[in-house]
Amino acid sequence: MSLTREQMAQRVAQELQDGFYVNLGIGIPTLVANYVPNNMDVMLQSENGLLGMGEFPTEETIDADMINAGKQTVTTVKGASIFSSAESFAMIRGGHVDLTVLGAFEVDVNGNIASWMIPNKLIKGMGGAMDLVAGAENIIVTMTHASKDGESKLLSNCSLPLTGKGCIKKVLTDLAWLEIEDGAFVLKERAPGVSVEEIIEKTQGKLIVPDHVPEMAFA
């Protein structure tokens, strides 16, 4: 079975470490916040200018001046800080954020990522995505392995305009955990019940399959 969105978030959460500053993109990445282990302190960065994002407010505490990068009303945790957008992207570009998790349309064997623009469709903009992928050392891309029509999104060359060049090393799809090394995807783990054959069939870019590919483990 392919992973649910919640399982994908759970698998990403296994990569968290105590004391990590983390930037979570919109969609599945946002769900990762629900699976931070209890014995771990993680601080969430929101690129509009907030370090230490908390949960959503109540009707009583909601505040128009307190939002996250998805423009949702939020709260702060104890020990949070708030700053300008230039300061925020200094943290991001300067490599101070320990982990960035974001979605994509396509990734390729050279670590290129396309996530913001589909030609001939309305282009809304890249927001902070280009800065995030260029700045972070440790990025996990979460995406479905193939489109609904079965077209692979793990390619030898991205077909869409790029968000960043050569910056992705880790990809979690609904079928597999892969790492990008020396111009190839390396299959590290597969979703429970998903066969290596299915992953091979749905990966267009060069794929290295080790002798043993363990199933992902969920607590």
Place this chain on the structure above:
Amino acid sequence: MAGFDKVVASYEEAMIGLEDGMTVLAGGFGLCGIPENLIAEIKRKGTKGLTVVSNNCGVDGFGLGILLEDKQVRKMVSSYVGENALFEKQLLNGELEVELTPQGTLAEKMRAGGAGIPAFYTATGVGTPVAEGKETKEFNGREYLLEEAIVGDFAIVKGWKADRYGNVIYRHTAQNFNPLAATAGKITVVEVEEIVEIGELDPAHIHTPGIYVDRVVLGTFEKRIEKRTVKTAE
């Protein structure tokens, strides 16, 4: 007006000197911390052919979106747009030009503009459509893009409190692009919720020192929420 006193009595006075074809930098992220009354004053004045530099372009009927109604904006420089139907329509029929700029690059362009740095190198956008036509250079084995700073004829800024000398503090994440825009306007206008006496604000807590600010005006704010999210009962 005496000495360092930056306070003006009306929005009309606050925007004196804004002319057709000028570049206006606006603070705000989404609808958070936008100079909503200064935008409304630009709408009232009917100034046209503006280039507006702002992370977003408001929504239909609020924020910068209202400047589209009478086609006052010629060009937007933004990182994310299209939350409004009118914007999409004017873009598609060629009445509006958009220069999409990565959010961090946009922030840094304003910061640099205000700090007297004409351009800077960044890895953001290398190998993407943003890099087209831009000079690149390698530092320590990595490729970087040369991005030029932005200065505006006007900067319009939303603060929380200011003193009469134009020292400003922002409230929560309504800070965002505001202090950056404030540094990069030839004329910087700040609208605030409260004007306090000199000495009331702790000098060490000032976000925007008064040296950057030309005019301060007192306003009341709707503070519309774009995405209202609350905790669900557990």
